[in-house]
Amino acid sequence: MYVIRLEVFLQTLISGLLLGGLYGLIGLGMTLIMGVMKIINLAHGELMMVAMYIAYWLFVLFHIDPYLSVFIAAPLLFILGVAIQKYLVNPVLKVESILPENQVILTVGIGMVLANLATIFFTSDYRSTPVSYATNAFYLSDFWKDSPIELSLSVPWAVSFVFAVVITIILWFFLSKTDTGKSIRATAQDLDAAILMGVNVKRMRVVTFGLGSALVGTAGCLLIPIYYLYPSLGGQFTLIAFVITILGGLGSTVGAILGGLILGVFESMTSTYLSMGWAPVGRFVIFVACLMFLPGGVASLLRKKRVGK
Amino acid sequence: MKRFLPLFALALCSVLPVVGLNSYAMHIAILVIMWATIGMAWNLLGGYCGQVSFGHAAYFGVGAYTAGIFYSKLGLSPWWGIPASIAVVLLFSFLLGFVVLRLRGPFFALATLASGEVMRVTAENLDGFTGGSLGIMIQERTWVGKTWYYYIILLIAAVTFFLVRKLMQSKLGYYFLAIREDQDAAESLGINTTLYKTIALCLSGILTGIAGAFYTNYMGYIDPNVVFALHDISIIAIMIVMVGGAATYWGPFVGALIMVLLAEIIRSVPGLGAAHQTLFGILLIVIIIFLPNGIVGDSKKLKRLFGFQRASS
Numbered sequence: 237m238y239v240i241r242l243e244v245f246l247q248t249l250i251s252g253l254l255l256g257g258l259y260g261l262i263g264l265g266m267t268l269i270m271g272v273m274k275i276i277n278l279a280h281g282e283l284m285m286v287a288m289y290i291a292y293w294l295f296v297l298f299h300i301d302p303y304l305s306v307f308i309a310a311p312l313l314f315i316l317g318v319a320i321q322k323y324l325v326n327p328v329l330k331v332e333s334i335l336p337e338n339q340v341i342l343t344v345g346i347g348m349v350l351a352n353l354a355t356i357f358f359t360s361d362y363r364s365t366p367v368s369y370a371t372n373a374f375y376l377s378d379f380w381k382d383s384p385i386e387l388s389l390s391v392p393w394a395v396s397f398v399f400a401v402v403i404t405i406i407l408w409f410f411l412s413k414t415d416t417g418k419s420i421r422a423t424a425q426d427l428d429a430a431i432l433m434g435v436n437v438k439r440m441r442v443v444t445f446g447l448g449s450a451l452v453g454t455a456g457c458l459l460i461p462i463y464y465l466y467p468s469l470g471g472q473f474t475l476i477a478f479v480i481t482i483l484g485g486l487g488s489t490v491g492a493i494l495g496g497l498i499l500g501v502f503e504s505m506t507s508t509y510l511s512m513g514w515a516p517v518g519r520f521v522i523f524v525a526c527l528m529f530l531p532g533g534v535a536s537l538l539r540k541k542r543v544g545k
Numbered sequence: 546m547k548r549f550l551p552l553f554a555l556a557l558c559s560v561l562p563v564v565g566l567n568s569y570a571m572h573i574a575i576l577v578i579m580w581a582t583i584g585m586a587w588n589l590l591g592g593y594c595g596q597v598s599f600g601h602a603a604y605f606g607v608g609a610y611t612a613g614i615f616y617s618k619l620g621l622s623p624w625w626g627i628p629a630s631i632a633v634v635l636l637f638s639f640l641l642g643f644v645v646l647r648l649r650g651p652f653f654a655l656a657t658l659a660s661g662e663v664m665r666v667t668a669e670n671l672d673g674f675t676g677g678s679l680g681i682m683i684q685e686r687t688w689v690g691k692t693w694y695y696y697i698i699l700l701i702a703a704v705t706f707f708l709v710r711k712l713m714q715s716k717l718g719y720y721f722l723a724i725r726e727d728q729d730a731a732e733s734l735g736i737n738t739t740l741y742k743t744i745a746l747c748l749s750g751i752l753t754g755i756a757g758a759f760y761t762n763y764m765g766y767i768d769p770n771v772v773f774a775l776h777d778i779s780i781i782a783i784m785i786v787m788v789g790g791a792a793t794y795w796g797p798f799v800g801a802l803i804m805v806l807l808a809e810i811i812r813s814v815p816g817l818g819a820a821h822q823t824l825f826g827i828l829l830i831v832i833i834i835f836l837p838n839g840i841v842g843d844s845k846k847l848k849r850l851f852g853f854q855r856a857s858s
Contacts, residue, residue, distance in 0.1 A: 276651045278658075324830060328567060333837030336789050337597040340654055342833050344599075344780060348826035356819050471775065475662065478655055515671045520663045524644050 237425065243385045248508040249501060250389065253301045256500025257397040258455055260493035262473060264481030265451035270425035271487025272444040275325070280346035280452055280477050281470030283356065287313050287453030288465045289358060295460075302365050306457040310450040317449025320346060321442045347470060349491040354467035364464040367392065396458040403454055408489055422446055424487050452477070472516070479523045485533025486506060494534045553609045555703050562692045575698055575763065577798075577805045579756055583778075584785035584797025585709050586752035591783070592791035593713060594745040595725025596646070597654050600661030601753050602778035607637050608754025609772040610668065612761035613681035618674075623683055626758040631751050636839075638750030642743045649673040658779070665773030680768025683761065694763050694823075701759060705752050710794055712748075721745055723791075750795070753782075776822060782826065787832055790839025799840050 262284065269277050277283075290309040293301040311318070328342050335341075372391040411417035422430040423440045431437055480499055484491030499522070506518050526533065561574060591597045604743065611633045612626020645656040668675045675681070688694065712718050720741045723731040732738050761767050772778065781804060789800025807828075811821045836843045 276655060324834070327834050328837075331834065331837045333791075333833075334589065335595070335597055335837075337651065337654055338833050338837060340597070340651055341783060341787065344783075345826040345833070348776065348780070348822045348829070352822035352826065353822060356823070474660060482652075485625035511670070513666060515665045517663050520659045523659060524656065527648055527656070528644070535596060 239385055241472065243387065244508065247387055248504050251393070252501030252504030253497060254390075254397045254500070255504060256391040256497035257493075258459055258496070259476060259480055259500050260494070260496025261400045261403060261455040261458070262452055263484060263492040264404065264489060265448035265455070265494050266477040267418070267481045267487055267489070267492045269445055269448040270481060272420060273325075273441055276343070276478065277445075277448070278340060278343040278474055279320075279350060279470075280448075281473030281475075282347040282350040283313060283316065283449050283470075284452045284456040284459075284473055285354060285465070285467065285470040286316065287456035288460045289354060290453075290470075291457040291460045292363055292365060292465055295367075302367065302457055302460045303399065306399070307453050309453045309457050313453030314446040314450040317446040318442050320449075321445035325445070326441075327440040327535070328437075347474070351467050352538045353468055358467065362464045362466050365460055367461050390462070392461040395493055396462060399458050400455070403451070404489075404493055407451070411489060413536075416443065420447075437541075450482065475519065477517070479519050481533075482523055483526050485535025488533065488535035488536065489535050491535030500533070505537055551706060555699075558699055559696070562695055568691055571695055573805060573809060575691060575695050577801050578695075578698045578702045579759060579763075580781070580785055580801035580805055581798045582698070582705050582756045583753055583782050584789065584801050585702075585705050585751045586756070587782045588786050588791065588793075588797055589688060589709055589712070589721075589752070590745045590749035591716065592786055592793070592796070593725065594721040595728075597783075598657040598746075598747065598749075598848075599654050599775075599779050599783070600657035600659070601749075601782045602661040602773045602775060603641070603657075603664045604638060604750040604753040605757040605760070605778050606636055606661075606664055606668065606772035607634050608757025609761045609767045610681075610757075611754070612758040613683070613767050614675065616683055616761075617676065617681050623758075623762050624687070627755055630754040630758040634750050634754030635747055637754075639743065639749045641750075642746040642855075646739060646742045646746060658775070661773060661775055661779050665769050665775075666822060668769040668773060675769070676817030678768060678770070680766060681761075682773070683765040683795060686765055687762070698759055698763075701755055702807070706794070708748075708752075713794075717741065717744065775789075776807060781825075784829055786839070787829065788839055790843070793839065793841040796839050796841040803840075 240346065262280075266277065266280050269275070269280075287309045290312060291302045291305040293303055294305040294308060313400070324342060325339060325345065328339050331338065369391050374389040374391065374394070376387040378384070409417075411421055419430070419435045419440050420443065422435050423437050423444075427437060430440075476499065480495040481494055482495075483498060484493070484495030501519060502522065503515050506515050507513075510518075530536065530537075548706055558578075562571065566574070583601065586604075599684050608626070608630040611630040612623040615621045615626045615629060616623040619849055641660055644801055645653055645660065648656050649856065669678050671677070672679075713721070720736050721732070723734070723736060724738050724741060728738055757772060760772070785800035787800070789798065790796030804825075807824075808821060811824055812818050817824075832839070836846070840847065
């Protein structure tokens with residue numbers, strides 16, 4: 237009895253961590269955009285949906301593996317993000333109005349258009365890419381013959397997780413080692429100081445929006461072999477991305493990943509021990525609790541520890 | 546002249562059913578006035594107090610479900626839901642405001658957005674109490690014709706209009722504006738911002754909840770995906786105010802008229818119905834970029850654009 241319980245618990249933990257890796261990638265795009273632009277992008281999930289449809293059609297029409305379509309979808313999403321920033325968000329930043337949240341409402345409008353266009357063109361059917369390795373899995377008993385418990389690790393989930401980790405590391409190097417990356421971080425930290433230091437803030441904003449879109453596009457491509465796809469899936473992922481961003485701490489790369497992992501494990505636990513339907517309520521509780529008790533997110537805890545030493 | 550404009554409009558609206566409109570036109574008129582009420586409620590919190598809420602569906606739905614549960618669980622007439630929803634939504638928005646009003650700007654927007662979604666999920670999952678996804682059906686309708694429904698919603702809208710106007714001319718209204726313009730400055734002047742934001746949220750919630758309770762009575766059927774809908778309730782409430790004009794008395798009416806008529810036109814053109822969210826989204830983007838203060842708020846700009854006021858300005 238206890239063995240089975242332990243097995244279920246460990247299995248839930250593993251799938252939570254794997255899901256969390258992908259969540260981290262979704263959250264990274266959001267945290268970048270929020271850190272630099274100081275606006276929330278409520279079309280984030282819809283951008284991911286667009287990337288998933290790109291990956292889907294590439295698979296159906298040209299039989300390109302979803303993992304390879306990352307290299308096609310991410311650049312396309314980058315261009316889309318740049319276009320949105322240049323032609324829609326920037327004009328709104330200049331407009332004087334009573335309500336300060338105009339840009340947020342604007343991104344809602346963009347999200348509505350994207351989701352509805354997807355419904356018109358691709359119908360609201362649920363779709364998935366039937367890759368050949370979808371049901372493959374590693375089993376613990378394959379490696380350790382007489383282990384008392386049996387755990388499994390799905391191949392596509394594991395591959396997606398590894399991809400997410402690699403991309404995160406690349407992003408970290410990009411942000412901390414290259415000139416463009418440093419300029420992006422400077423813009424996020426202090427806009428005026430960045431301008432005085434000769435950073436082309438306008439270009440950085442455009443690049444950041446593109447980069448954020450490309451990241452969430454990548455997450456979409458990694459998600460499609462293990463998830464299904466329908467036009468209105470964006471909204472729920474926008475909320476997830478936001479919860480991760482708050483949980484991790486605004487603008488913090490490491491925080492976004494940790495936030496993603498925490499949320500992934502949490503959701504996996506809720507669906508095992510409670511019911512799948514309550515997951516959104518749990519997310520909201522985490523979100524509000526985090527804003528009230530830990531406004532700096534996980535990143536602030538990390539920072540405190542470093543200072544303490 | 547301008548002082549009596551609301552009374553004129555009210556008189557004009559109240560003779561509308563006597564003219565002998567058909568049932569479809571009455572339905573549109575009821576929808577316009579109901580949405581104008583929701584728009585005014587949103588405007589009180591969003592336009593005047595500056596707290597942009599993406600979750601007014603939560604209050605609308607709670608009001609609607611109060612009426613529905615009165616009928617399905619207590620066996621009372623759903624009309625009792627209108628007075629009852631005042632108490633229920635007051636409690637609900639007070640508790641919610643306790644949490645979300647600590648947040649500012651985009652965080653507030655997101656917390657409210659999430660609150661609407663959470664209410665939808667809760668209503669879906671508590672199927673013993675709310676009927677779950679099946680919703681609640683009101684079996685016996687009070688009236689077959691629409692005239693009385695029209696007068697009731699007109700009364701609600703008129704009360705809302707005069708309440709909002711009275712409020713905005715009082716000290717409270719100036720507090721709201723001060724909070725919108727600069728919350729820190731307002732606080733340093735000795736305004737208890739949390740208290741006044743809570744008042745604005747509760748009032749706005751109650752007015753939306755009353756509209757929700759009316760909706761249950763009028764439509765006779767509610768389910769979580771209809772009354773807690775993000776795009777069909779929360780976003781439309783924002784759009785009505787954005788299109789009509791934030792922080793204006795007449796904006797919500799203009800916005801509601803345009804949005805409801807637009808929705809009906811789109812629905813009636815074959816092949817266009819599926820695209821209604823695209824068109825709404827594009828309208829929203831265009832309004833934000835070119836008329837950020839809405840039709841009423843930017844009326845001077847519009848007049849100049851069409852060449853009316855060139856001589857005077």
